[in-house]
Amino acid sequence: MAADPQAINRAKEHFGVILEQQLARIERMKQDKGWTDYTKLKPVVIGVIGGDGIGPMITAETQRVLEYLLRNEVKSGKVKFRTINGLTIENRAAQLKAIPDDVLAEIKQCNVTLKGPTHTPEQGDGWPNIESANVAMRKELDLFANVRPVRMPDQNIDWTFFRENTEDMYAVGSQGINVTEDLGIDFRVITTQGSERIIDAAFAHAKKTGKTKVSIVTKANIIKTTDGKFLDVAAKVAKNYPGITWDGWYIDIMTAMLINEARRHEFQVMALPNLYGDIITDEAAQIQGGVGTAGSANIGQHYAMFEAVHGDAPRMVKEGRAQYADPSSVARAGAMMLEHIGYAEIGKKLHMALDVCGQYEKKVVMTGRNTGATGQQFGDYLMQTVEDPTLESRFNSYVAKKTK
Ligand code: IPM
Ligand code: MG
Numbered sequence: 308m309a310a311d312p313q314a315i316n317r318a319k320e321h322f323g324v325i326l327e328q329q330l331a332r333i334e335r336m337k338q339d340k341g342w343t344d345y346t347k348l349k350p351v352v353i354g355v356i357g358g359d360g361i362g363p364m365i366t367a368e369t370q371r372v373l374e375y376l377l378r379n380e381v382k383s384g385k386v387k388f389r390t391i392n393g394l395t396i397e398n399r400a401a402q403l404k405a406i407p408d409d410v411l412a413e414i415k416q417c418n419v420t421l422k423g424p425t426h427t428p429e430q431g432d433g434w435p436n437i438e439s440a441n442v443a444m445r446k447e448l449d450l451f452a453n454v455r456p457v458r459m460p461d462q463n464i465d466w467t468f469f470r471e472n473t474e475d476m477y478a479v480g481s482q483g484i485n486v487t488e489d490l491g492i493d494f495r496v497i498t499t500q501g502s503e504r505i506i507d508a509a510f511a512h513a514k515k516t517g518k519t520k521v522s523i524v525t526k527a528n529i530i531k532t533t534d535g536k537f538l539d540v541a542a543k544v545a546k547n548y549p550g551i552t553w554d555g556w557y558i559d560i561m562t563a564m565l566i567n568e569a570r571r572h573e574f575q576v577m578a579l580p581n582l583y584g585d586i587i588t589d590e591a592a593q594i595q596g597g598v599g600t601a602g603s604a605n606i607g608q609h610y611a612m613f614e615a616v617h618g619d620a621p622r623m624v625k626e627g628r629a630q631y632a633d634p635s636s637v638a639r640a641g642a643m644m645l646e647h648i649g650y651a652e653i654g655k656k657l658h659m660a661l662d663v664c665g666q667y668e669k670k671v672v673m674t675g676r677n678t679g680a681t682g683q684q685f686g687d688y689l690m691q692t693v694e695d696p697t698l699e700s701r702f703n704s705y706v707a708k709k710t711k
Pocket of ligand 1: 427439441442585616618
């Protein structure tokens with residue numbers, strides 16, 4: 308069949324709009340907005356969003372742990388918790404909005420948020436095809452750095468993924484076009500500014516935490532323009548960090564390397580475009596013990612949102628098992644939040660307690676069903692552990708034992 312000029316024109320117009328939006332976004336990125344210094348805020352407002360499915364359960368459990376750990380700060384008015392309702396699939400579907408306006412306004416009144424998983428509609432699941440709330444929040448608050456640590460101290464694994472969080476296939480993931488009945492096209496967006504800021508964040512983190520290497524992950528041999536740009540920017544940014552080496556990997560072989568037990572401990576900090584980061588951080592989380600164990604920080608210059616890596620597990624709710632959902636992932640995100648807002652010591656303790664309770668000691672085991680503990684029992688275990696004055700030596704002895 309000959310090309311349909313009308314269809315092509317429609318697609319060109321559609322593409323033109325996307326280009327204008329993305330060029331405007333670049334201009335916004337170019338304005339340096341500085342960073343919020345949370346230690347200067349009183350109070351730091353922590354918004355808590357339950358989300359969908361098992362979200363409200365595991366988030367409430369984490370909030371209980373955090374409120375306990377920050378009890379003095381809450382009392383003295385340094386920290387304030389605020390519950391944000393309405394980021395539910397029912398409300399979002401009713402308003403046909405990824406994030407309803409009033410909910411977004413409330414989120415913006417908080418400095419940071421702790422968020423349970425929110426349901427992401429997919430083709431044929433009965434919900435209207437609204438954009439993912441996660442993705443919308445990342446874009447609305449410009450949370451460009453998705454930081455996902457994976458730690459297995461006894462195996463010498465200490466990875467931190469810096470997943471770009473606003474671009475790539477996600478930037479206009481809902482704005483693809485069916486040019487004709489047979490031709491669907493999506494668009495991938497990578498910008499110089501967007502790449503610079505995530506790669507710089509990765510190097511800065513490496514420098515701050517005494518790491519020596521950053522690995523850049525792309526598929527630049529095939530996706531030459533956009534991944535090529537990411538790689539070029541990396542070479543430029545690396546020049547500002549003379550003490551840190553960097554190397555480039557392709558996403559396919561990196562996926563294999565993560566399960567190469569002889570080599571994987573060599574990786575330290577990884578920076579990568581959004582979709583590769585999405586995929587590989589699930590793999591990495593699985594290596595650590597499952598997506599239920601991994602936390603995720605979405606960081607921007609003025610806001611930050613902390614969440615689980617996994618979804619809302621509607622099946623667990625349907626089968627009446629929500630109370631057996633493991634709160635570790637949100638708790639892990641909570642530990643990252645503590646570090647981010649200036650409570651590094653408490654954050655570190657919570658990380659350690661999560662390692663001890665979830666990976667080593669396992670006095671309370673979660674199975675996701677009534678053969679194991681409830682989230683609340685795990686929360687209690689976590690609170691006891693985190694307050695134990697011998698926590699650090701307990702942690703060290705487990706790591707030493709396993710390493711032997
Ligand atoms: C994640 C999730 C989200 C993503 C989904 C829920 C939109 O998989 O945070 O990794 O794709 O980014
Ligand atoms: Mg994911």
